[in-house]
Amino acid sequence: MTEIRSEIMQGTLDLMVLQTLNAMGPMHGYGIARRIEQLSENALVVNQGTIYLCLVRLLQKKWIKASWGTSENNRKAKFYSISKAGQKQLKTETEDWERISGVIGRLLQLTPGR
Amino acid sequence: MFGTLNRLQARIVAFFKKEEHDRELDSELESHLYLLVEENIRRGLPPDEAQRVARLKLGNVASLREEHRETRGLPIVDTLLQDLRFTFRILRRDLGFAVFAILIMGLGIGASALIFSVVNTLLLRPLPFKDANSLVWIANKKSVPEQTTQVGNLLDAREANKSFLEMAAYFAYYSVGDRKLTGESEPERLTAVPVSENFFHVLGVEPQLGRVFSADECAINGPPAVIVTNSLWRRRFASDPNLVGKTLRLNERSVTVVGVMPAAFDFASVFAPGSRVDLYSPFPLTPETDRMGNTSAIIGRLKPGATIEGAQAEFNILGPHLHEQHPERNEFQPLLSPLKEHVTSRLRLALIVLACAVAVVMLIVCANLSNLLLARNASRQKEMAIRVALGAARSRLIRQTLTESVVLSGAGAVTGVVVALIGVRILTRLDALSIPLLSNLQIDLVVLGFTLLIAFVTGITIGIVPALQVPASGINESLKDSNRGSSASRKHTWLRSSLVVTEIAFASLLLIGAGLLLRSFLRVLDVDLGFQPEQVATIRIEPGAGYGTQAKRNAYFDEVLRLVQSTPGIESSGLTDVLPLEGDRSWGVAAKGQVYDKDNYPEAFVRIVSDGYLKTMGIPILSGRDFTDRDSPNSEQVIIVNETLARRLWPGQDPIGQMVTQDGGRRVVGVVGGVRHVTVEQDSGNEMYIPIRQTTDFAAVELVMRTTLSRASLPSTIRSAVKPLNLNLGTSEFRTVQQLVDKATSPRRFVVMMLTGFSTFALILAALGIYAVISYSVHQRTQEIGIRMALGESARRLQMRIIRQTLRLAIIGVVIGLTASWFMTRALSGLLFGVTATDPASFIGTVTVLLVVAAAAGYFPARRASQIDPIAALRSN
Numbered sequence: 006m007t008e009i010r011s012e013i014m015q016g017t018l019d020l021m022v023l024q025t026l027n028a029m030g031p032m033h034g035y036g037i038a039r040r041i042e043q044l045s046e047n048a049l050v051v052n053q054g055t056i057y058l059c060l061v062r063l064l065q066k067k068w069i070k071a072s073w074g075t076s077e078n079n080r081k082a083k084f085y086s087i088s089k090a091g092q093k094q095l096k097t098e099t100e101d102w103e104r105i106s107g108v109i110g111r112l113l114q115l116t117p118g119r
Numbered sequence: 120m121f122g123t124l125n126r127l128q129a130r131i132v133a134f135f136k137k138e139e140h141d142r143e144l145d146s147e148l149e150s151h152l153y154l155l156v157e158e159n160i161r162r163g164l165p166p167d168e169a170q171r172v173a174r175l176k177l178g179n180v181a182s183l184r185e186e187h188r189e190t191r192g193l194p195i196v197d198t199l200l201q202d203l204r205f206t207f208r209i210l211r212r213d214l215g216f217a218v219f220a221i222l223i224m225g226l227g228i229g230a231s232a233l234i235f236s237v238v239n240t241l242l243l244r245p246l247p248f249k250d251a252n253s254l255v256w257i258a259n260k261k262s263v264p265e266q267t268t269q270v271g272n273l274l275d276a277r278e279a280n281k282s283f284l285e286m287a288a289y290f291a292y293y294s295v296g297d298r299k300l301t302g303e304s305e306p307e308r309l310t311a312v313p314v315s316e317n318f319f320h321v322l323g324v325e326p327q328l329g330r331v332f333s334a335d336e337c338a339i340n341g342p343p344a345v346i347v348t349n350s351l352w353r354r355r356f357a358s359d360p361n362l363v364g365k366t367l368r369l370n371e372r373s374v375t376v377v378g379v380m381p382a383a384f385d386f387a388s389v390f391a392p393g394s395r396v397d398l399y400s401p402f403p404l405t406p407e408t409d410r411m412g413n414t415s416a417i418i419g420r421l422k423p424g425a426t427i428e429g430a431q432a433e434f435n436i437l438g439p440h441l442h443e444q445h446p447e448r449n450e451f452q453p454l455l456s457p458l459k460e461h462v463t464s465r466l467r468l469a470l471i472v473l474a475c476a477v478a479v480v481m482l483i484v485c486a487n488l489s490n491l492l493l494a495r496n497a498s499r500q501k502e503m504a505i506r507v508a509l510g511a512a513r514s515r516l517i518r519q520t521l522t523e524s525v526v527l528s529g530a531g532a533v534t535g536v537v538v539a540l541i542g543v544r545i546l547t548r549l550d551a552l553s554i555p556l557l558s559n560l561q562i563d564l565v566v567l568g569f570t571l572l573i574a575f576v577t578g579i580t581i582g583i584v585p586a587l588q589v590p591a592s593g594i595n596e597s598l599k600d601s602n603r604g605s606s607a608s609r610k611h612t613w614l615r616s617s618l619v620v621t622e623i624a625f626a627s628l629l630l631i632g633a634g635l636l637l638r639s640f641l642r643v644l645d646v647d648l649g650f651q652p653e654q655v656a657t658i659r660i661e662p663g664a665g666y667g668t669q670a671k672r673n674a675y676f677d678e679v680l681r682l683v684q685s686t687p688g689i690e691s692s693g694l695t696d697v698l699p700l701e702g703d704r705s706w707g708v709a710a711k712g713q714v715y716d717k718d719n720y721p722e723a724f725v726r727i728v729s730d731g732y733l734k735t736m737g738i739p740i741l742s743g744r745d746f747t748d749r750d751s752p753n754s755e756q757v758i759i760v761n762e763t764l765a766r767r768l769w770p771g772q773d774p775i776g777q778m779v780t781q782d783g784g785r786r787v788v789g790v791v792g793g794v795r796h797v798t799v800e801q802d803s804g805n806e807m808y809i810p811i812r813q814t815t816d817f818a819a820v821e822l823v824m825r826t827t828l829s830r831a832s833l834p835s836t837i838r839s840a841v842k843p844l845n846l847n848l849g850t851s852e853f854r855t856v857q858q859l860v861d862k863a864t865s866p867r868r869f870v871v872m873m874l875t876g877f878s879t880f881a882l883i884l885a886a887l888g889i890y891a892v893i894s895y896s897v898h899q900r901t902q903e904i905g906i907r908m909a910l911g912e913s914a915r916r917l918q919m920r921i922i923r924q925t926l927r928l929a930i931i932g933v934v935i936g937l938t939a940s941w942f943m944t945r946a947l948s949g950l951l952f953g954v955t956a957t958d959p960a961s962f963i964g965t966v967t968v969l970l971v972v973a974a975a976a977g978y979f980p981a982r983r984a985s986q987i988d989p990i991a992a993l994r995s996n
Binding site (some may be wrong): 033034035038039052053054055057058061062064065066067076078080081082083 | 153179183191
């Protein structure tokens with residue numbers, strides 16, 4: 006059972022949750038976890054419970070908001086949605102990632118002996 | 120950054136909403152699980168398989184809950200609260216230990232706080248004057264006793280110097296109680312200090328009511344004015360807000376009150392500790408006061424930017440320069456020191472010694488309590504081992520042990536503050552102590568902060584050794600039932616023994632210090648003062664204004680002496696203007712026909728006395744005679760000198776019959792022994808006595824009486840005896856000369872008392888420490904003891920063996936302590952009197968006391984050991 010512990014992995018998970026909420030609108034914990042599983046092809050979240058740790062962190066940083074509602078099958082559930090600050094954070098981090106991946110991509114294109 | 124702040128704020132909020140958040144998480148997880156199960160069922164899994172897979176997928180709910188709490192709340196506070204709750208539970212179980220620990224620490228911390236507040240008041244805090252760091256005391260090496268300067272020199276130095284903003288002075292030879300206040304209520308004797316016009320201004324003090332002296336009040340024969348001290352204002356005038364402007368009747372003259380000083384300004388506590396000052400009068404700086412000689416005590420305020428070294432350099436040139444210009448004046452060799460230093464330097468060494476002593480006491484307290492905690496934790500090893508086995512982090516256990524000791528020391532600190540408050544109360548009320556600034560002693564925020572710091576450091580120190588005993592490994596050993604003789608427990612014994620050895624070493628350090636100072640004190644008490652203070656009482660008895668002429672005054676003296684002498688119970692009586700250890704003035708004295716060079720002019724302390732004084736005070740007459748009532752203004756002018764002066768003026772010759780140049784010529788008629796009159800520790804120097812009937816140069820008259828009457832009956836007896844003279848003796852107090860001696864030795868007594876108290880405390884703690892360690896060792900070796908006794912060892916031999924073991928510990932400690940003392944007592948030499956820093960009696964005494972106490976402490980466990988039933992011992996494990 007790998008657990009997501011390190012800061013970097015936490016950051017990645019944060020990013021994924023923000024992206025999910027931004028793209029899909031308000032969701033509850035189960036929905037977010039399933040979506041991330043699908044996207045990352047089951048690599049990232051093995052233990053679904055840890056999503057709640059990530060959610061409470063994001064809530065504290067005020068990047069997402071929460072409210073109680075009813076789910077598809079009429080169960081009471083807590084729905085999370087992205088906040089304005091969260092959207093801004095998402096934008097900043099996405100740009101950072103793209104810049105980094107661009108640099109690494111160019112780096113990897115350098116073939117030896119050139 | 121805001122992220123962190125937001126999180127912190129959210130954490131604090133979440134901390135208080137624990138239950139609500141827990142419930143919300145639970146319901147979220149429940150929903151989540153339900154959805155997972157549904158998904159699995161849809162995928163085709165059977166229901167219980169769906170459940171199982173779903174649970175696996177969700178993860179460990181219990182640890183999730185915990186982590187959630189940690190992520191959202193304040194885990195530090197949570198663990199702290201948990202630790203505290205646990206600590207209180209543990210301590211309540213072991214209440215006896217807790218009470219003992221808190222008590223011991225309370226005493227130690229209280230003593231530390233008390234000494235710290237004394238050190239703070241005397242050494243660290245600036246004097247209670249504005250910008251006290253720029254105030255300088257200007258002494259005069261050419262005066263006796265080196266503190267006063269002639270007014271003329273003061274005025275010229277004031278004009279010429281460039282270092283000081285201002286220089287002020289007070290008249291240092293004021294007489295205690297020489298202003299008699301008469302009027303509405305009881306007549307009373309008050310003490311007035313003459314001060315220069317700018318005195319209060321230089322110190323930066325403003326009067327609470329009214330104003331300071333004006334220029335004409337400070338002129339010679341100016342309008343009579345006084346300023347009242349705050350304590351007199353409250354005591355005598357009931358804090359009358361309209362006192363300014365009223366007139367008082369002092370020494371039969373009407374004097375106007377022009378001001379009242381604030382309570383924060385206490386002249387006596389800074390300049391004349393242990394005495395009381397009631398009034399300030401003007402000190403004119405004029406040719407008339409210049410004629411009186413070296414009488415002004417000078418205080419200067421440095422200009423901003425000027426340094427005291429620079430000022431000293433300037434004054435080093437100024438002094439001789441003034442002497443050149445005015446050779447008729449007394450010489451002026453200025454010695455500058457910061458005012459603070461001048462006031463407290465006498466006590467600096469004593470205070471440092473006390474501070475070190477109290478630090479040593481705290482170390483002993485720490486060692487003792489550390490030992491006790493070690494013992495307690497030993498019995499909790501199993502509990503610790505189980506907790507570690509169940510997954511507790513070692514750091515957590517260490518933190519919990521430290522919490523315990525910090526809580527104990529916190530409670531000890533609270534107790535300590537109470538102890539310190541009581542101590543301060545006692546000290547500030549003791550005005551038999553001539554220690555400066557004592558009335559400013561208080562437990563303020565600085566002292567409280569210090570107390571907290573000490574408590575915290577103590578707590579950590581006590582707890583650190585037991586805490587580190589928490590097992591990191593070797594849990595198996597602890598969990599087993601019998602763990603005696605294991606290496607862990609041997610290490611444990613070694614640790615405890617070394618703590619006790621440390622205690623003994625420190626205790627011996629304290630004991631030696633206390634021993635040295637105690638012996639010095641006893642030597643001081645034993646010193647030959649040159650007079651016999653026992654059974655001698657004294658009272659002020661000046662003739663009032665009605666005795667204007669010398670003839671009238673002499674008749675008065677005759678009558679007083681006659682009446683008192685004939686009273687039953689009075690062995691002898693006499694008059695003097697100044698009592699030993701109370702005041703001093705000195706004059707130059709020359710033998711007729713001798714020439715001295717400028718630097719070597721003889722000076723002698725002078726007393727104006729009547730016949731009978733020497734006999735009453737028990738001052739031995741070595742040759743010649745005492746004064747008699749026949750030494751009158753009309754007969755030959757005579758003088759009595761002491762041995763030292765006789766040797767100085769007429770070395771190798773018989774002084775009787777020689778002449779001195781005083782008052783136009785006086786003949787020496789007697790030689791007496793020297794009297795210690797400056798301090799008890801100091802020799803007499805040159806002294807001379809002049810008959811009271813042959814001079815008018817005295818300011819006060821004290822009647823001394825050697826009496827067999829009790830202290831209670833003496834006042835009324837004397838009052839009725841002198842009734843015919845219609846004196847108002849109600850204003851004066853009867854004192855004993857012994858009181859003067861006691862007051863002079865009071866600072867030394869104070870230090871000795873404190874040090875003795877500390878040593879006793881340390882000794883008790885060391886004894887308890889030894890007892891605890893030996894008891895434990897006996898308990899550990901019960902089986903072994905049982906075997907020995909079964910094999911035939913007698914109880915006596917067993918006891919001896921245990922006591923030998925005790926003494927071995929004690930000897931190691933004593934040797935360490937003695938060696939340390941050997942090097943450290945040199946630092947005490949400034950305080951010692953009549954004993955060397957390596958005084959054998961103190962060292963031997965300490966060793967003896969410690970060994971006896973150690974043997975006694977070891978005796979009880981030894982006895983218990985010898986009463987062990989061998990069979991029971993063998994059966995135990």
